Amino acid sequence: MTPLALEPITAAGLLITDTCPARCRHCYVVAGPDRTGWMTAQAAAAHFAALARLGVRAEGIHVGGGEPFGDFERLLAIVRAARSAGLGGVGYVETNGGWATSEALARERLATLAEAGMRQLAISADPYHQEFVPPERVQLLHAVAREVLGRGGVRARRWKWLHEARDVAAMPETARLDLFRTFLQRYPERMAGRAAEQLSELVPRRPVEELPAEGCRRALLQSRHVHIDPGGWVYAGTCAGIVFGCATGDRPLDELLGRWRPEDSPLLALLAEGGPRRLLDAAARHGFTPAPGGYADKCHLCWSVRKHLVRAGAGDATLQPPEIYLS
Ligand code: SF4
Numbered sequence: 336m337t338p339l340a341l342e343p344i345t346a347a348g349l350l351i352t353d354t355c356p357a358r359c360r361h362c363y364v365v366a367g368p369d370r371t372g373w374m375t376a377q378a379a380a381a382h383f384a385a386l387a388r389l390g391v392r393a394e395g396i397h398v399g400g401g402e403p404f405g406d407f408e409r410l411l412a413i414v415r416a417a418r419s420a421g422l423g424g425v426g427y428v429e430t431n432g433g434w435a436t437s438e439a440l441a442r443e444r445l446a447t448l449a450e451a452g453m454r455q456l457a458i459s460a461d462p463y464h465q466e467f468v469p470p471e472r473v474q475l476l477h478a479v480a481r482e483v484l485g486r487g488g489v490r491a492r493r494w495k496w497l498h499e500a501r502d503v504a505a506m507p508e509t510a511r512l513d514l515f516r517t518f519l520q521r522y523p524e525r526m527a528g529r530a531a532e533q534l535s536e537l538v539p540r541r542p543v544e545e546l547p548a549e550g551c552r553r554a555l556l557q558s559r560h561v562h563i564d565p566g567g568w569v570y571a572g573t574c575a576g577i578v579f580g581c582a583t584g585d586r587p588l589d590e591l592l593g594r595w596r597p598e599d600s601p602l603l604a605l606l607a608e609g610g611p612r613r614l615l616d617a618a619a620r621h622g623f624t625p626a627p628g629g630y631a632d633k634c635h636l637c638w639s640v641r642k643h644l645v646r647a648g649a650g651d652a653t654l655q656p657p658e659i660y661l662s
Contacts, residue, residue: 339556339597339607341579345395346560347386347588349379351413352401353565353658357431357467360515363528364564364575365659366401372565372658376412378584382563383420385588393422393454395560399429407434407444414451424452427490431459433468435476445483456480456489460497461522462514470500493522512537526635528575528659540629543612547633552607563588568655574634576641576659577603580652602644602653611637614644621647 353370355362386396396417403410410428417425428448435441445456458480460473477497480489491497496518503511516537526535551574558572567582569591579595582588597604605613611633615625623643630636644650645660654660 336608339552339604341592341595342557342559344389344559344561344592345391346397347382347391347395348397348399348560348562349374349382349413350399350401350562350564351379351403351410352405354405355400355402355431356405356433357402357464359431359463359467359529360533361461361463361524361530363525363530363573364401365528365662367662369662370401370658372401373406373409374413374563374565374567376409376416378567379413380416380420381584382567382582382588383417383422385582385590387421388589389592391422393417393424393452394426396422396425397427397429397457398425398453399457401565402431402433403428404430404434404444411447411451414448414453418452422452424454427455427457428453429457429459430476431464431468432473432476435472435479438475438479441476441479442483445480449484449488454488456484458489458491458497460491460500461493462496462501462503462511462518465500465503466511467504469504470502473497473500525573526631527638531631531635531638535631535635538631540626540631542629543615543625543636546612546630546636548610548612550606550608550610550613551633551637555603555607561588561592564656566656571603574637576638576655577606577653578655579603581655600651600653602641602651606637611640614640617649618643621649623647 351374353366353372355366356368358367414425458473458477519538524530554574555571562570568578569582571577580591582591618640641654642660645654
């Protein structure tokens with residue numbers, strides 16, 4: 336088998352906060368009102384400088400959360416820091432749009448961010464967000480963004496839902512679950528983080544032995560992008576909670592990634608080689624037994640095993656930050 340190696344990155348997301356007024360059922364970083372982490376503008380500037388040294392271009396960089404508009408002055412300082420680092424701005428900033436309470440506020444904030452170097456606004460719109468964010472706010476934000484930033488300056492995930500969005504908060508729980516079930520058939524979610532806890536019951540499950548047995552080398556080492564959380568933890572691709580390490584002033588992102596070796600992260604290496612089924616023996620020694628009802632996908636199994644290991648005090652430096660597993 337080819338030795339494990341981390342491919343050079345071409346994209347990165349700065350998750351500048353894990354706090355969010357919403358607590359969406361599909362959130363793989365487990366953001367919510369009870370989380371309080373924020374990245375400082377100084378730390379973001381250091382990450383941008385490292386990304387510039389790695390040759391990552393502005394269009395490969397995004398800023399998200401949590402909800403980054405929860406501290407607009409900080410968000411603005413962070414977008415400006417990308418330019419100061421020589422990146423020419425950031426590709427896009429993600430938001431759930433809940434802050435867009437008036438046309439004037441949306442217009443002013445978008446114009447200010449665009450001038451600071453934000454190239455595109457990405458609006459999150461789906462039934463999970465609309466349990467917390469009134470649909471008229473995302474629709475207002477989208478309309479204003481098209482005017483201020485132009486057609487190419489805004490995108491929505493999910494575009495079709497944005498136009499048909501319903502106020503999910505006003506629906507009874509049984510109707511919400513029906514809506515989520517239908518939406519999951521149309522747009523499958525990776526069942527990790529809160530999605531594993533709250534949505535996996537809504538999709539068919541398979542026993543462990545029927546889940547794919549291949550390794551996750553592509554997702555962990557070959558996706559060519561990372562996410563950096565408010566505390567500096569560097570997630571492999573979109574696998575939140577599986578890290579290469581913590582990027583700090585003493586050990587900036589480029590140095591951390593450049594020096595990463597599989598032996599530094601035994602659990603990450605096991606996952607890359609054999610996927611979550613490879614963790615089962617180790618997990619069994621710490622009392623893990625597979626769920627009798629099976630799992631929605633291999634990420635669901637992966638999440639369940641990782642959470643069990645951390646809660647049993649048997650995680651390693653790879654499974655960080657603890658809050659993501661304990662909240
Ligand atoms: S199974 Fe785990 S390591 Fe593999 S892609 Fe899913 S979350 Fe990432």
